[in-house]
Amino acid sequence: MAKSGAQPLKQPLQQRSRLTVQAILQAAIHIFDEFGYAAGTTARIASRAGVSIGSLYQYYPNKDAILTALAEQHLAEGLALSVQLLETLRASEQSLESTLHDIVGHMIRLHEHNPGLHRLLYEEGLLPAALRQTAKQAEQFLIAEVGRCLALRSDVRQADRQMQAYFVVHAIEHFTHRLVIDQAPAEFLQRGKGELVDMLLCYLQARTTSKST
Structure with a gap:
C-alpha cells in the first residue's frame, strides 16, 4: 500500500521531461510485474528506464509515489x-x-x-x-x-x-x-x-x- 510522501516531486513540463517520466512509469510496470512490488526497487526501475537514480528521484521520492502515479x-x-x-x-x-x-x-x-x-x-x-x-x-x-x-x-x-x-x-x-x-x-x-x-x-x-x- 502506498504510504505518505507518495506524490511526485515535480511535474514534467518539457517534452524531454515527459518522456523521462513515461519511461520511468513503463519501467516500473515491468519491474513490479517481474520482481513483485516488495523487490521492485527504485534502482531496478531506474536501470530498466535507462535513467540515473538521481533523475528518477527528481520526479518520484520513492516507489510508492511511482505506484500512485501509475x-x-x-x-x-x-x-x-x-x-x-x-x-x-x-x-x-x-x-x-x-x-x-x-x-x-x-x-x-x-x-x-x-x-x-x-x-x-x-x-x-x-x-x-x-x-x-x-x-x-x-x-x-x-x-x-x-x-x-x-x-x-x-x-x-x-x-x-x-x-x-x-x-x-x-x-x-x-x-x-x-x-x-x-x-x-x-x-x-x-x-x-x-x-x-x-x-x-x-x-x-x-x-x-x-x-x-
Missing part, C-alpha cells in the same frame, strides 16, 4: 474509455448486441494493455488508499450514467434502471478482468467475450424476472 494514470484511462463507451450505449441506431460487443471488446483491450499493473492494483490490493475513494466515485458515476443510457433504449426491458446498471457495470468489469488476469488463451478469450455478451443480452432483454418469496 494508479492515477490507470484510473484516468479507464474513466475516459468508459465515458466514450457511454456514447456508444446511447446510440439507439446500433443494436444492443452490437453495442455490448463493442463495450466488452474495449474493456478487454483496456485490461490487456497492462495486465501486470491491473493485477498489482486489484489482485494484490495495492491500489493506494487515497485513490480508492476516487475509484468508488467513478464507479458510482458510471452506474448512474449507464442507468440513464438504458432508459433511453427501447430494446432493453423495463425494470429498475439503477439495479440493471449496477449488475451490467459489475459484470463487465469482473468478467473482462478475470479473462485477462487469468491469462486465458486467445480462443477462450474470444469465446468468453461471446458468453458475456449473451449473458448481458439475456439479462437486459428478458421479459420476466424472478422475485424472491
